[in-house]
Amino acid sequence: MFRQTLFRHLSRPLPRLLSTQPSAAFAPAAPTSRFAGVPQGPEDAILGVTVAFNADPNPNKINLGVGAYRDDVGLPFVLSPVREAERRIVHAQHHMEYLPVAGSRTFVDKAIRLAYGEHNHHVKTGQVASMQTLSGTGACRMAGVLIQRFLPALDDGPRDESPLVLLPNPSWANHAAIFRDSGCTVGQYKYYDPATKSLDFEGCVSSLEDAPDGSVVLLHACAHNPTGVDPTPEQWAKLSAVLKEKRHQPFFDMAYQGFTSGDMEVDAASVRRFVDDGHRIVLAQSFSKNFGLYGQRVGCLSVLTDSQEEALAVDSQLKIIARPMYSNPPIAGVRIVEEVLSDPELERQWRMEMKGMAERIISMRTMLKGYLEELGSVQNWDHITNQNGMFCFSGISKEQVAKLRDEHSVYLTENGRISMAGVTSQNVGYLANAVHKVTM
Numbered sequence: 260m261f262r263q264t265l266f267r268h269l270s271r272p273l274p275r276l277l278s279t280q281p282s283a284a285f286a287p288a289a290p291t292s293r294f295a296g297v298p299q300g301p302e303d304a305i306l307g308v309t310v311a312f313n314a315d316p317n318p319n320k321i322n323l324g325v326g327a328y329r330d331d332v333g334l335p336f337v338l339s340p341v342r343e344a345e346r347r348i349v350h351a352q353h354h355m356e357y358l359p360v361a362g363s364r365t366f367v368d369k370a371i372r373l374a375y376g377e378h379n380h381h382v383k384t385g386q387v388a389s390m391q392t393l394s395g396t397g398a399c400r401m402a403g404v405l406i407q408r409f410l411p412a413l414d415d416g417p418r419d420e421s422p423l424v425l426l427p428n429p430s431w432a433n434h435a436a437i438f439r440d441s442g443c444t445v446g447q448y449k450y451y452d453p454a455t456k457s458l459d460f461e462g463c464v465s466s467l468e469d470a471p472d473g474s475v476v477l478l479h480a481c482a483h484n485p486t487g488v489d490p491t492p493e494q495w496a497k498l499s500a501v502l503k504e505k506r507h508q509p510f511f512d513m514a515y516q517g518f519t520s521g522d523m524e525v526d527a528a529s530v531r532r533f534v535d536d537g538h539r540i541v542l543a544q545s546f547s548k549n550f551g552l553y554g555q556r557v558g559c560l561s562v563l564t565d566s567q568e569e570a571l572a573v574d575s576q577l578k579i580i581a582r583p584m585y586s587n588p589p590i591a592g593v594r595i596v597e598e599v600l601s602d603p604e605l606e607r608q609w610r611m612e613m614k615g616m617a618e619r620i621i622s623m624r625t626m627l628k629g630y631l632e633e634l635g636s637v638q639n640w641d642h643i644t645n646q647n648g649m650f651c652f653s654g655i656s657k658e659q660v661a662k663l664r665d666e667h668s669v670y671l672t673e674n675g676r677i678s679m680a681g682v683t684s685q686n687v688g689y690l691a692n693a694v695h696k697v698t699m
């Protein structure tokens with residue numbers, strides 16, 4: 260039987276590949292990539308500004324696009340406790356094994372204490388599901404997938420496969436893409452009024468009231484990006500009541516803790532208020548800005564649940580989401596945070612330098628406004644000092660942004676957002692002059 264089969268195979272004509280005769284079918288042809296039809300995509304709205312800035316040869320150019328802190332001579336700033344922690348880590352000659360899927364427990368415990376407070380009852384009772392993430396972006400994305408997979412319907416109704424996530428209008432440019440790519444439906448609620456350059460609180464409340472019950476509502480914990488406009492404590496209290504009434508799911512994105520007031524505890528007030536009011540929040544934390552660890556990708560996602568048992572179940576699903584995506588998070592950045600927050604002296608220095616960054620930005624706001632007034636600008640620039648955090652939502656139009664770029668080599672995002680963290684006492688005069696010229 261076997262011999263017969265073998266014989267049949269051998270008696271077939273040899274495949275062309277083995278033939279010594281040249282064949283038209285195997286004549287060298289132009290290689291055709293399977294990706295030849297991929298369309299060219301646009302640069303990112305924020306990170307694309309840096310690409311254009313880097314290509315500009317003007318020595319006076321200023322990059323006010325990305326929200327990344329610069330010192331007063333315009334250089335990327337590494338906090339001294341971060342440098343010291345890095346030195347100690349190198350000296351300790353640590354291993355470089357994989358972290359667990361959910362990352363470093365030590366780091367995550369420290370991160371959630373920074374957000375919820377040192378003595379939070381829910382943290383102590385193990386009700387907080389949490390994991391280390393690829394910075395704030397990764398935390399939002401992990402939460403987006405968790406919401407898409409598991410957010411239940413209210414009152415045992417049919418589950419929505421694409422739950423509604425409401426973003427403030429406007430919001431960080433990447434939010435919509437993050438939640439869309441997570442399989443959620445993205446909507447907006449009113450937030451900013453361009454006419455007053457401040458919070459449209461009534462509009463905000465009414466659009467949250469009009470939204471379908473049980474929607475996910477994304478809130479910027481402090482230092483709202485891009486507007487620099489935050490609710491007051493009284494307004495936060497009202498928002499908390501509205502969300503509760505509507506059974507909306509609060510989702511805090513906290514990428515700038517420390518940048519509004521200079522104090523990590525003060526800036527966590529909105530999150531802590533919601534927790535105290537009984538909300539079961541989702542929280543994305545970034546350590547890019549307040550530790551200056553941008554490229555290290557240090558972040559944390561937490562979900563406050565009703566019980567330790569529920570938290571463990573959520574933890575298990577977060578690991579199931581992360582494992583096929585990136586397996587486990589990077590180790591270098593979290594070691595730095597752990598080192599700083601394990602040494603009271605380094606922690607003290609970090610809190611002090613963090614405050615210094617916030618204060619330098621505030622002083623640049625005052626200087627920019629002062630220069631514009633000195634130059635005789637007839638516009639009202641009060642919002643530069645009224646807004647807070649890293650950004651000034653300047654009100655500069657798309658056309659004026661293009662002029663700033665083309666005629667002055669000053670780079671901002673198209674929506675007129677100025678990253679105040681890139682303004683220095685050396686470039687503020689040049690900037691004011693350029694802004695004055697394009698807004699005359």
Ligand code: KET
Pocket residue numbers: 305306324325326327393394395396397431433479484512513514544545546547553558
């Ligand atoms: N949330 C908000 C509100 C935010 O502004 C950023 C970054 C992030 C999350 C994520 O940062 P990460 O480094 O992933 O922790 N915003 C600045 C940088 C960027 O766009 O990536 C920015 O708006 O310029």
